[in-house]
Amino acid sequence: MSIIPNWLHRLSSPRNFYRFAGTVSDWCGWIALVLIAIGLYYGLVNSPPDYQQGDSARIMYIHVPAAWMSMFVYMVMAGAAAVGMIWRIKAASAFANASAPVGAMFTAMALATGMLWGKPMWGTYWVWDARLTSELILLFLYLGYMALQSAIEDRDTAARATAILALVGVVNIPIIHYSVEWWNTLHQGATVSKMDKPSIHISMLIPLLIMALAFKFYYFSNVLRRARCEVLEREKDKSWVQELVRGEQP
Amino acid sequence: MRPKQRNRLILAIVIVLFVAVSAALALTALNKNINLFYSPTMIVHGEAPHDRVIRAGGMVSEGSVQRDPDSLQITFKLNDKVNEITVKYTGILPDLFREGQGIIVQGKLAPDGTIMATEVLAKHDENYMPPEVEHALETAKQMGVANTKKD
Amino acid sequence: MSEFFHMGGYAFYVWSSYSLAAVLLLVSWIQPRLREKRLRRDIARRLRRSKR
Numbered sequence: 001m002s003i004i005p006n007w008l009h010r011l012s013s014p015r016n017f018y019r020f021a022g023t024v025s026d027w028c029g030w031i032a033l034v035l036i037a038i039g040l041y042y043g044l045v046n047s048p049p050d051y052q053q054g055d056s057a058r059i060m061y062i063h064v065p066a067a068w069m070s071m072f073v074y075m076v077m078a079g080a081a082a083v084g085m086i087w088r089i090k091a092a093s094a095f096a097n098a099s100a101p102v103g104a105m106f107t108a109m110a111l112a113t114g115m116l117w118g119k120p121m122w123g124t125y126w127v128w129d130a131r132l133t134s135e136l137i138l139l140f141l142y143l144g145y146m147a148l149q150s151a152i153e154d155r156d157t158a159a160r161a162t163a164i165l166a167l168v169g170v171v172n173i174p175i176i177h178y179s180v181e182w183w184n185t186l187h188q189g190a191t192v193s194k195m196d197k198p199s200i201h202i203s204m205l206i207p208l209l210i211m212a213l214a215f216k217f218y219y220f221s222n223v224l225r226r227a228r229c230e231v232l233e234r235e236k237d238k239s240w241v242q243e244l245v246r247g248e249q250p
Numbered sequence: 251m252r253p254k255q256r257n258r259l260i261l262a263i264v265i266v267l268f269v270a271v272s273a274a275l276a277l278t279a280l281n282k283n284i285n286l287f288y289s290p291t292m293i294v295h296g297e298a299p300h301d302r303v304i305r306a307g308g309m310v311s312e313g314s315v316q317r318d319p320d321s322l323q324i325t326f327k328l329n330d331k332v333n334e335i336t337v338k339y340t341g342i343l344p345d346l347f348r349e350g351q352g353i354i355v356q357g358k359l360a361p362d363g364t365i366m367a368t369e370v371l372a373k374h375d376e377n378y379m380p381p382e383v384e385h386a387l388e389t390a391k392q393m394g395v396a397n398t399k400k401d
Numbered sequence: 402m403s404e405f406f407h408m409g410g411y412a413f414y415v416w417s418s419y420s421l422a423a424v425l426l427l428v429s430w431i432q433p434r435l436r437e438k439r440l441r442r443d444i445a446r447r448l449r450r451s452k453r
Contacts, residue, residue, distance in 0.1 A: 048380030055409035113418040123344030129286040184285040201379040225433035245445040
């Protein structure tokens with residue numbers, strides 16, 4: 001009872017967070033790099049082509065993890081923003097702000113690779129079906145979050161406004177996930193999260209899961225880097241920051 | 251938890267619930283319009299309009315594909331295991347087009363119920379496997395092993 | 402080897418997807434690093450000015 005709060009308390013000081021985030025970010029970054037290398041080897045070399053789609057199915061190893069991340073990051077972002085709004089915890093708001101650009105990046109990646117997959121397989125880059133449209137709305141939610149955050153000067157007001165936007169957008173996540181079941185779509189149904197066993201052969205599931213794990217580590221590495229910037233900006237008048245930058249070239 | 255924090259927590263929950271309920275209502279009201287395509291059964295029952303471009307989706311019936319030898323015109327049947335409609339199309343087909351494949355066509359419904367398609371899109375399934383596995387599954391199915399192996 | 406790059410005829414789509422993903426990951430990797438560098442430089446500059 002006494003050890004953990006003490007440890008947490010020390011971590012929550014901005015100076016310790018800054019150092020800690022840097023170390024964890026580096027470690028996650030290295031793990032992500034190794035996993036991406038393994039994932040690329042399995043995905044591009046050591047996995048069979050699909051029985052129907054041939055080698056174009058290899059796009060899946062980028063597309064599906066990116067799409068999972070786009071939803072995962074959104075839930076983390078909305079959760080952090082809500083915690084920041086309810087308990088006025090600045091670090092949580094900073095974490096939410098840092099998550100938005102990474103989430104937008106993964107959403108853009110999912111959309112773009114999906115289009116490049118759709119052209120040869122479906123016969124079109126884009127179709128306004130429920131899955132594609134709701135994923136596009138997710139991208140707009142991220143961009144809206146970032147725009148709102150940068151448009152409001154006062155930090156506390158910005159945190160409140162963005163948290164409300166993030167919470168409103170949460171409704172889109174189940175819509176994305178279930179769109180392929182609720183409506184007729186061109187996009188196929190879920191493969192891996194089906195309740196019975198996933199209908200993907202093990203040789204293709206391995207690179208998929210490795211890449212998904214790699215993207216998770218990449219996200220944590222990247223979001224902590226961005227959170228560090230937020231901390232630095234907020235604390236620029238504090239003595240520890242001034243000590244940190246002393247002696248640096250202007 | 252202090253009262254102010256509790257109020258903000260309640261506010262957050264109310265926002266999520268309110269948006270979820272309104273989204274559910276809106277989506278239920280729009281339900282039919284969100285569907286990307288009509289199924290052959292819906293078309294046979296006259297649920298699809300004749301005066302504008304529609305999409306129809308289903309499986310290409312086995313043995314129904316007829317190619318015109320002189321042009322790119324192709325005629326095939328689309329089924330949803332219950333009903334069947336005829337589609338006429340001129341143009342290039344996606345790589346996944348084949349008999350038994352789920353596809354979506356876009357075009358106008360002629361008075362006789364034939365769809366004059368201007369676009370054909372292939373819908374692929376959620377199964378991913380190497381060709382050898384697919385071949386093995388096919389063989390097993392033909393030998394009737396697939397059913398007994400499950401038990 | 403050339404067969405590997407050919408990707409069964411889907412070379413354009415597969416390689417565009419992978420290179421696009423690589424570019425996005427790289428840009429996102431560089432962004433916070435540049436921002437941090439700029440921030441620290443600005444803070445150092447301001448500090449120097451206020452001391453004078």
